Amino acid sequence: MSTPLIRLEGIGKTYRNGELATTVLRDVDLDIHDGDFVAIMGASGSGKSTLMHLLGCLDRPSTGRYLFAGEDIAGLDSDQLASLRSRTFGFIFQSYHLISSANATENVEVPAIYAGQPREQRHARAEELLTSLGLGERLGNRPNQLSGGQQQRVSIARALMNDARVLLADEPTGALDSKSGEDVLQLLKDLHARGKTVIVITHDREVASHADRLIEIRDGRIIHDSGRRQPGAADPTPGISSQATRGESTATFGDTSEAVRMALRALRANLFRTVLTLLGIVIGVASVVVMLAVGNGARQEVVERISDMGTHLLIVRPGAPNTRRSADGSTNTLTAEDAAVAATIDNVVAAVPEVQTRATVRAGNTDAQTSITGTTAEFVAAKSWPVANGVFINDEDNRRYAAVAVIGRTVANNLYSDRDPLGEYMLIGNVPFLIIGVMQEKGATPWGQDQDDVVFVPLNTATNRLIGSRHLSNISVLIEDLQLSDATQEAVRQAILANHAGVEDFQIRNMASLLENVASTQNTFTVLLGSIAAISLLVGGIGVMNIMLVNVSERTREIGIRMATGARTRNILQQFMVEAVVVSAIGGAIGVVLGLGFAGMLQYFGTAIQFTPGPVLLAFGCAFATGLIFGFMPAHKAAHLDPVVALSAD
Structure with a gap:
C-alpha cells in the first residue's frame, strides 16, 4: 500500500472559553490517499466542519497527529502552514467567501498573489479557468x-488557481438550486477524474453518493467508513518540506505595486469612510504647511528688516550702569571726537555720528511732527x-553749517503729496531748509517704527x-569683516573708553548678534507654530488608526479568505500597513496642495510667507510616518487573527 496523502491518528479537538471546554472531535483515525473522492457526512454539530478545517490546515488538533505525505505537520509554524495551504489545498465554501470589493478575475487571482x-x-490563468467554467463573459x-x-x-x-491537488468542498451545493448544485457536483467529479483529491463535507446523502467513499461522523467520532473503491498504488507524494516551501523565495508578496492596487481597491469600496479618514490627515498636513510657511515668512521678514538696518554695524549709544553726567546735566556724553577715534580702528570702514530730535516741520500751510537726524x-x-x-x-x-535737508518718503508724502519736493524750502522750527534729496523708501522697523518719517540735516547744522x-x-560704526565683529567691537570699546578717561558711560550693540538673537527667537516661534499644527496631524493619525481598526473588524472574513488561500502573517500585515500608508500619503499630498494654496492666498492678502521645500517635505513625511505608526496596531491585529475564527465572522 502507498503512503496516504493525509493520515489522522487519534485526532481530537477541544475548544476552550475560560474554564469551559467543548470537545468537538474525539479519537478520529482517517487515511485519505492521493486521488480519492471522499464525502464526509454528518448532521449539523457533528464536527464535520471542524474536521475539514483540520484537514485543510486551517486549524490544529488538540490531540493526536496529522501526517501529510507521511510527515507530521505539528512542527510547521503558521507561515509554513499558509504555504502548504497555498500549494496543496483549494477551498470551496458553502457561502462562497468571495471578496466583495474584487471582481471575478481578481478573486480567482488571490491564491496566486501569495504564491x-x-x-x-x-x-491569464484566472481568465482561462473562469472561461473553462463558463464565466468568460x-x-x-x-x-x-x-x-x-x-x-x-x-x-x-x-x-x-494554484493547481491545488486537494479540493475541500464544504457543503458546495447547500446554497444553490438543484440545477446549479448538479453542475457543481459534475465539476467536482470531472476534477476528480483529472487526478484531484476531492473531499466533500455535506449533510446530504444524495450529494455524498457522488463520492467514491463515504465517511459518516456523529458527535465527533467516525461511525462509518465505506472504504476506498479503487485502492491501489498512487503516484509518489511530495513531502511537507517541498509542499510547504515550494516557491517560498517568490511568495514574499514583495510586489509593492500589487499591494498598492489592493489597498486602493479596498479604500474605494468604502469611499465615504476613506474620505473621512483623509480629512484628518489633510487638515493636519495643511496646518503644518501653512503654519511653518507663516512662521518662516515672519522670521524672514524680521531678518530682512534688521538686515536693511545694517548687519555690519556696531551701534554705540550713551548710557551705562556707571554713567556720569555732562556739564549741562545730560547723561549723553558721546561726541564727534568719539566717532573720530572709532574711525581709526582696524576693520572699521566709517564711524558715523548721529544726533536726533523731534521737531515740527512746515511746507506752505502743511505741518507735521517728524524725526530730525x-x-x-x-x-x-x-x-x-x-x-x-x-x-x-x-x-x-x-x-559750512548749511541749511539743507534730505527727507524721507513719508515726510515727502505728507508735505508735498502733489509736487516734487526737490528745490523747495521747509521750515524746521523757525529755520528754513532747502530740500536737496529724497531718500529711497525704507519701510518700518521690526518693532513698527516708520523709518521714512525722518529729515536728515548736516550734523553741525543740527547741533x-x-x-x-x-x-x-x-555712533554707527561700519565694519568690513563680519567675522571680526567681536574683536572690532572690543577695540572700539577700548578706544572710546580711553577717550572718556576710563569711564564706561556708553554701550555698544552688535547688529550681527542682534540678528542672530532675533532669528533664534523667530525659529522658536516657528517651531511653536509647527508643534501646534502637528497636534492636528496627531489627531488625524489617531483617526487613521481608529478607521483601520474598524476596517479590520468589518473585513475579518476577507482576512480569513486570504489566510485560507495562502496569505502568511507578513502578507496580511503588509496589506493593512500599505492601506494605512496609502491613505496617509494621499491625504498628505492633498494636504500639501491645500496648504500651499492657502498660504499663497495669505501671501496675496499681504501676510509674509516663505515657501521652502523643508516644511512641505516635513509635513508629507509626517503624514507618511503617521500611516506607518498608527497603521501598525490594526495591521498587527489583522495578521494574527485565527483563520477559522476569521472565516466564521459575520
Whole structure:
C-alpha cells in the first residue's frame, strides 16, 4: 500500500472559553490517499466542519497527529502552514467567501498573489479557468453581480488557481438550486477524474453518493467508513518540506505595486469612510504647511528688516550702569571726537555720528511732527540707504553749517503729496531748509517704527542751529569683516573708553548678534507654530488608526479568505500597513496642495510667507510616518487573527 496523502491518528479537538471546554472531535483515525473522492457526512454539530478545517490546515488538533505525505505537520509554524495551504489545498465554501470589493478575475487571482506568481501569468490563468467554467463573459463582474451558481464557480476556479491537488468542498451545493448544485457536483467529479483529491463535507446523502467513499461522523467520532473503491498504488507524494516551501523565495508578496492596487481597491469600496479618514490627515498636513510657511515668512521678514538696518554695524549709544553726567546735566556724553577715534580702528570702514530730535516741520500751510537726524556724508554707505532723488548731505554742507535737508518718503508724502519736493524750502522750527534729496523708501522697523518719517540735516547744522548741544545720540560704526565683529567691537570699546578717561558711560550693540538673537527667537516661534499644527496631524493619525481598526473588524472574513488561500502573517500585515500608508500619503499630498494654496492666498492678502521645500517635505513625511505608526496596531491585529475564527465572522 502507498503512503496516504493525509493520515489522522487519534485526532481530537477541544475548544476552550475560560474554564469551559467543548470537545468537538474525539479519537478520529482517517487515511485519505492521493486521488480519492471522499464525502464526509454528518448532521449539523457533528464536527464535520471542524474536521475539514483540520484537514485543510486551517486549524490544529488538540490531540493526536496529522501526517501529510507521511510527515507530521505539528512542527510547521503558521507561515509554513499558509504555504502548504497555498500549494496543496483549494477551498470551496458553502457561502462562497468571495471578496466583495474584487471582481471575478481578481478573486480567482488571490491564491496566486501569495504564491508569488507574476501578475500577467496569474491574470491569464484566472481568465482561462473562469472561461473553462463558463464565466468568460463575467470576468469583470463583482460577486453581487453574479448568481449563486456563478459565485460557486468562481470559488472553484480560485481553488484551482494554484493547481491545488486537494479540493475541500464544504457543503458546495447547500446554497444553490438543484440545477446549479448538479453542475457543481459534475465539476467536482470531472476534477476528480483529472487526478484531484476531492473531499466533500455535506449533510446530504444524495450529494455524498457522488463520492467514491463515504465517511459518516456523529458527535465527533467516525461511525462509518465505506472504504476506498479503487485502492491501489498512487503516484509518489511530495513531502511537507517541498509542499510547504515550494516557491517560498517568490511568495514574499514583495510586489509593492500589487499591494498598492489592493489597498486602493479596498479604500474605494468604502469611499465615504476613506474620505473621512483623509480629512484628518489633510487638515493636519495643511496646518503644518501653512503654519511653518507663516512662521518662516515672519522670521524672514524680521531678518530682512534688521538686515536693511545694517548687519555690519556696531551701534554705540550713551548710557551705562556707571554713567556720569555732562556739564549741562545730560547723561549723553558721546561726541564727534568719539566717532573720530572709532574711525581709526582696524576693520572699521566709517564711524558715523548721529544726533536726533523731534521737531515740527512746515511746507506752505502743511505741518507735521517728524524725526530730525543730524549726520554726515558717510550715513548713506553705513546704513545702506541710498537717495532716490537728488543728493545726500556732503562734507562741505557740514563744514559750512548749511541749511539743507534730505527727507524721507513719508515726510515727502505728507508735505508735498502733489509736487516734487526737490528745490523747495521747509521750515524746521523757525529755520528754513532747502530740500536737496529724497531718500529711497525704507519701510518700518521690526518693532513698527516708520523709518521714512525722518529729515536728515548736516550734523553741525543740527547741533548748532536746531538742538544746541554737541552730544551725540549714537555712533554707527561700519565694519568690513563680519567675522571680526567681536574683536572690532572690543577695540572700539577700548578706544572710546580711553577717550572718556576710563569711564564706561556708553554701550555698544552688535547688529550681527542682534540678528542672530532675533532669528533664534523667530525659529522658536516657528517651531511653536509647527508643534501646534502637528497636534492636528496627531489627531488625524489617531483617526487613521481608529478607521483601520474598524476596517479590520468589518473585513475579518476577507482576512480569513486570504489566510485560507495562502496569505502568511507578513502578507496580511503588509496589506493593512500599505492601506494605512496609502491613505496617509494621499491625504498628505492633498494636504500639501491645500496648504500651499492657502498660504499663497495669505501671501496675496499681504501676510509674509516663505515657501521652502523643508516644511512641505516635513509635513508629507509626517503624514507618511503617521500611516506607518498608527497603521501598525490594526495591521498587527489583522495578521494574527485565527483563520477559522476569521472565516466564521459575520
